[in-house]
Amino acid sequence: MSQLEAKLPEISTVSPTEGLLLNESSSDTSRSVARREADKNIPEGMSKSQWKKLQKRKRFEDMKQQFQEVKRAKRQQSRANRRIRNEELRAKGIDPSTVTGGPPKARVIDSEDQIPTDSSVIIDCAFDNLMLEKEIVSLSNQITRIYSDARRSKYAVGLVVTSFGDRLESRFDDALSQYKSWKTGIDFSKDSLKDYLESQPYVKEDFSNVVYLSADTDDKLETLSKDEVYIIGGIVDKGRHKNLCQNKAQEMGIQTRRLPIDEYIKLSGRKVLATSHVFELLLKWWEFKDWKKAFEAVIPQRKLIEEKSRED
Numbered sequence: 306m307s308q309l310e311a312k313l314p315e316i317s318t319v320s321p322t323e324g325l326l327l328n329e330s331s332s333d334t335s336r337s338v339a340r341r342e343a344d345k346n347i348p349e350g351m352s353k354s355q356w357k358k359l360q361k362r363k364r365f366e367d368m369k370q371q372f373q374e375v376k377r378a379k380r381q382q383s384r385a386n387r388r389i390r391n392e393e394l395r396a397k398g399i400d401p402s403t404v405t406g407g408p409p410k411a412r413v414i415d416s417e418d419q420i421p422t423d424s425s426v427i428i429d430c431a432f433d434n435l436m437l438e439k440e441i442v443s444l445s446n447q448i449t450r451i452y453s454d455a456r457r458s459k460y461a462v463g464l465v466v467t468s469f470g471d472r473l474e475s476r477f478d479d480a481l482s483q484y485k486s487w488k489t490g491i492d493f494s495k496d497s498l499k500d501y502l503e504s505q506p507y508v509k510e511d512f513s514n515v516v517y518l519s520a521d522t523d524d525k526l527e528t529l530s531k532d533e534v535y536i537i538g539g540i541v542d543k544g545r546h547k548n549l550c551q552n553k554a555q556e557m558g559i560q561t562r563r564l565p566i567d568e569y570i571k572l573s574g575r576k577v578l579a580t581s582h583v584f585e586l587l588l589k590w591w592e593f594k595d596w597k598k599a600f601e602a603v604i605p606q607r608k609l610i611e612e613k614s615r616e617d
């Protein structure tokens with residue numbers, strides 16, 4: 306057991322929220338004394354309930370930090386255990402990679418190992434005011450997923466989030482603040498899509514090498530090409546805003562393309578995919594240069610049309 310775990314035995318197996326509850330259910334007397342003491346420090350102009358909320362948030366943050374430290378220590382420990390186990394196996398003449406030890410983990414590829422595609426993907430997040438709070442949370446989680454997929458992918462694409470601000474930025478600041486240390490692999494820009502595109506030397510003045518992806522066009526995206534910029538709408542709207550990105554692209558004079566979804570996904574299913582799925586599909590296309598294989602790798606099997614019925 307690490308020194309830290311010895312110090313914090315009660316939180317090593319609980320989440321920050323549970324940790325908070327656990328903390329709050331400790332001795333009533335000591336808690337109320339501590340609270341009475343804290344109440345004496347209520348800043349002027351702040352109500353008691355605002356002060357209580359602030360204190361609760363502070364306790365939560367402290368607990369979260371302790372929880373993360375324990376998790377980090379556990380990770381280090383399990384890495385050390387694996388090293389020892391591998392050395393023991395090697396000493397017995399066994400190649401550790403041939404011995405199964407749990408599910409394989411996706412490797413984070415060093416960007417130098419990635420094959421450049423010379424293409425970029427922009428996640429256009431200009432739709433903050435059209436989303437519910439829970440949809441903002443969902444979008445922020447999708448962007449986190451996109452970042453991690455981009456880092457794990459064999460192929461490198463330039464990745465930019467435009468119109469980063471408002472509630473989306475607050476959500477990242479409050480709950481996903483580790484994003485500030487993502488030094489490579491993604492850029493967060495406060496610029497609007499138009500300003501960003503106009504400031505990039507690799508974007509042609511007439512936007513002819515830019516493609517906005519939209520489910521609402523008949524034109525199909527046959528292949529991806531180097532030197533092109535692909536835009537994906539950064540929005541979760543559960544189908545409320547049909548044609549939103551299609552219309553925006555048209556107004557900006559940007560061509561639109563749909564994924565060749567009818568060919569590979571059951572027609573009864575929804576044809577509008579989530580932002581993160583579309584990004585993942587683009588990465589997989591670069592890997593396989595084949596939409597069928599890309600769809601198979603990203604979309605749940607039950608949604609894929611069987612090869613036979615497709616031929617029929």
Ligand SMILES: C[S@@+](CC[C@H](N)C(=O)[O-])C[C@H]1O[C@@H](n2cnc3c(N)ncnc32)[C@H](O)[C@@H]1O
Nearest residue numbers: 518519520537538546548549550563564577578
């Ligand atoms: C959840 S969808 C947003 C739908 C939104 N109502 C719109 O107007 O695009 C997120 C984004 O993923 C991309 N997307 C989703 N399904 C697509 C498809 N079948 N073909 C091309 N792009 C798609 C689009 O860029 C879209 O803006």
